[in-house]
Structure formats: structure tokens, C-alpha cells
Amino acid sequence: MDKKPVLKIRGLTKKYGDVVGVKDLDLDVYLGEIMGFLGPNGAGKTTTIRCCLDLLQKTDGEVKIFGLDSHENAIEIRKRTGYLPGDFGMYDDLKVKTILNYLLSQSGVSDKTKMHELSDRLELDIGRRYGNLSKGNKQKVGIVQAFMADQDLIIMDEPTSGLDPLMQKKCYELFREERDNGKTIFMSSHILAEVEEVCDRVAIIRNARLQVVEKIDSLKDKMGKKLEIEFENDVDPKLFTMEGVEDFNLDGRHATMIVTSNLDEVIKRISKQNVMNMSFETFSLDQLFMTYYTSGGKGR
Numbered sequence: 538m539d540k541k542p543v544l545k546i547r548g549l550t551k552k553y554g555d556v557v558g559v560k561d562l563d564l565d566v567y568l569g570e571i572m573g574f575l576g577p578n579g580a581g582k583t584t585t586i587r588c589c590l591d592l593l594q595k596t597d598g599e600v601k602i603f604g605l606d607s608h609e610n611a612i613e614i615r616k617r618t619g620y621l622p623g624d625f626g627m628y629d630d631l632k633v634k635t636i637l638n639y640l641l642s643q644s645g646v647s648d649k650t651k652m653h654e655l656s657d658r659l660e661l662d663i664g665r666r667y668g669n670l671s672k673g674n675k676q677k678v679g680i681v682q683a684f685m686a687d688q689d690l691i692i693m694d695e696p697t698s699g700l701d702p703l704m705q706k707k708c709y710e711l712f713r714e715e716r717d718n719g720k721t722i723f724m725s726s727h728i729l730a731e732v733e734e735v736c737d738r739v740a741i742i743r744n745a746r747l748q749v750v751e752k753i754d755s756l757k758d759k760m761g762k763k764l765e766i767e768f769e770n771d772v773d774p775k776l777f778t779m780e781g782v783e784d785f786n787l788d789g790r791h792a793t794m795i796v797t798s799n800l801d802e803v804i805k806r807i808s809k810q811n812v813m814n815m816s817f818e819t820f821s822l823d824q825l826f827m828t829y830y831t832s833g834g835k836g837r
């Protein structure tokens with residue numbers, strides 16, 4: 538992957554009076570990647586996104602998009618950025634196609650091919666009035682408008698909320714396809730499985746502060762496995778003092794440990810003892826994400 542940051546955030550801070558929305562956030566989103574943005578309610582995701590697009594005035598810090606200052610060059614940036622706000626809404630009385638045509642013209646694009654392709658793909662009837670659409674269908678309008686102008690960067694705040702699982706899958710395919718065509722995507726989400734399936738990297742924010750930025754694949758590698766063993770006899774606790782074994786705990790003859798590497802050596806050492814019982818649990822990415830939500834994240 539080209540390591541060119543399309544979105545570069547440095548020391549971003551936003552205060553709403555005494556309330557801190559986001560504090561000292563540094564983040565790079567590189568060309569051609571999908572970056573997921575996770576965190577509990579009120580963590581600061583929407584605040585960060587809105588500051589990036591200059592829809593909200595930041596208190597401190599710097600945001601550059603395409604190398605341009607987000608405030609000084611807000612108009613130029615918006616021309617090259619598709620945006621789906623978390624609270625996407627449109628005039629109820631207008632037909633969807635009127636809305637999409639208008640938004641497309643605002644982006645300076647006259648070719649409607651992609652608009653129609655996306656609507657067909659997401660099974661959106663653009664002849665209907667916006668106000669008569671279901672919640673999920675309204676959300677599809679938001680997704681279509683975010684991608685239809687074929688812009689270089691797409692920023693979305695909880696893009697698939699309200700969509701049924703089949704439609705979510707279709708969106709994941711779309712996002713990946715757009716990424717493969719060179720687009721950069723920055724999206725917040727509450728759906729952990731979505732982030733795991735669609736994103737190349739994830740940034741997790743909690744209490745206005747960034748907790749971690751990692752490749753999804755590296756997170757999976759780091760997760761480790763939990764071993765629980767019941768030995769027949771007492772064992773020397775030092776036996777498992779080794780690289781790759783963490784959180785070793787011995788209670789009588791009952792041992793628990795997290796194995797992050799060196800599994801083969803651990804098994805060999807266990808096999809030299811008499812084992813009464815043993816269980817083996819692989820952490821899911823969900824469990825790992827949750828630790829960052831609740832404890833600031835040890836990674837487990």
C-alpha cells in the first residue's frame with residue numbers, strides 16, 4: 538500500500554464548553570485503504586469527522602486532506618470528498634432522484650451513470666418520495682450520494698446503520714470495490730463484524746482519546762489464545778515463565794495463561810506434566826475490541 542496520507546490529523550482537540558469532544562488526536566488515513574473508526578457512544582467519532590470536514594470548528598490542532606488545510610481549503614476538499622453524515626436526512630416531499638440530481642450537480646458532476654448504477658445495485662427506487670422511504674432505504678440514499686460523484690475520499694459516519702444484513706453485505710462489497718479502485722475510505726461504525734470484514738485498519742477512540750490504531754490482521758495475530766489446565770500434581774510456576782506466555786496464573790494445580798507466541802514450546806512443557814483437563818479458547822476480534830471499549834485496552 539502506498540503510504541501517502543490522504544487524511545492527516547494532528548493534535549485535534551474539540552471542546553464544547555467544558556465538555557471535551559476529542560483530545561489531542563493524531564491519525565493518518567492512507568491512500569487506498571479503508572480505515573474503520575470505532576468507539577463507544579460519546580467517544581468522539583462524529584466530532585472528529587465533523588472537524589475534519591470543517592463542519593465544526595476545532596479548538597486546536599491541524600487537519601490536512603489531500604495535503605490541503607481543512608479549514609483554508611474546505612471548499613476544494615469537499616469537491617473531492619464524498620460524505621455521509623450520521624444523521625443523514627433530506628426533504629421528505631422531494632423525490633429521491635430530485636435529491637440525488639441536485640447533490641450531484643453540487644459536486645459539479647453531470648454524468649449520472651454511477652448514480653443509477655449504485656441505486657440499482659442497492660435496490661433503491663429513486664422514483665419514490667424520500668419521506669415515504671423506510672429507515673434503511675433512506676440510508677441507502679445516503680450511501681448512493683456519498684459514492685455517486687466518484688470522489689477520491691469517502692468519509693462516512695455509521696454508513697450501514699439501519700440496513701438489513703443482506704444490504705450490509707452489499708455495502709461491504711461496494712466499499713471494498715471502491716477501495717480496490719483507489720478510493721480512500723474513513724468510516725465510523727458500531728458493528729464490530731463490519732470493521733473486521735471491510736476495514737484494512739482500525740482506530741479505536743474512547744473518552745475523546747485515541748486508544749489504538751492497528752491493522753486488522755496484526756490485531757488478529759496479537760490476540761493470543763487462552764489456555765486453562767488442570768494438572769494432576771503441583772507444578773513449578775516458573776515452568777511457564779517464557780516469551781509468548783502472558784497473564785500466567787496458578788491456583789493450586791489449576792493454571793491459566795494467554796499464549797501469544799511459542800505455542801509449540803508451551804505444549805511441550807505441558808506434556809511433561811500429568812494433565813487432568815485442558816481447555817483452549819481463541820479470542821474473537823470482538824472480545825479484543827471490547828477491551829479497548831471498557832478498559833483502555835491491554836489488547837485483550
Ligand SMILES: Nc1ncnc2c1ncn2[C@@H]1O[C@H](COP(=O)(O)OP(=O)(O)OP(=O)(O)O)[C@@H](O)[C@H]1O
Nearest residue numbers: 553556557558576577578579580581582583584585
Ligand atoms: N453540540 C454539542 N454540544 C455539547 N457537547 C457535545 C456536542 N456534540 C457532541 N458533544 C459531546 O462530545 C462528546 C463526543 O460526542 P460524539 O458525538 O463525537 O461521539 P460519537 O463517538 O460520535 O458517539 P456515538 O457513537 O453515540 O455517535 C460527547 O461527550 C458528546 O456529549
Ligand SMILES: [Mg+2]
Nearest residue numbers: 582583584623
Ligand atoms: Mg456519532
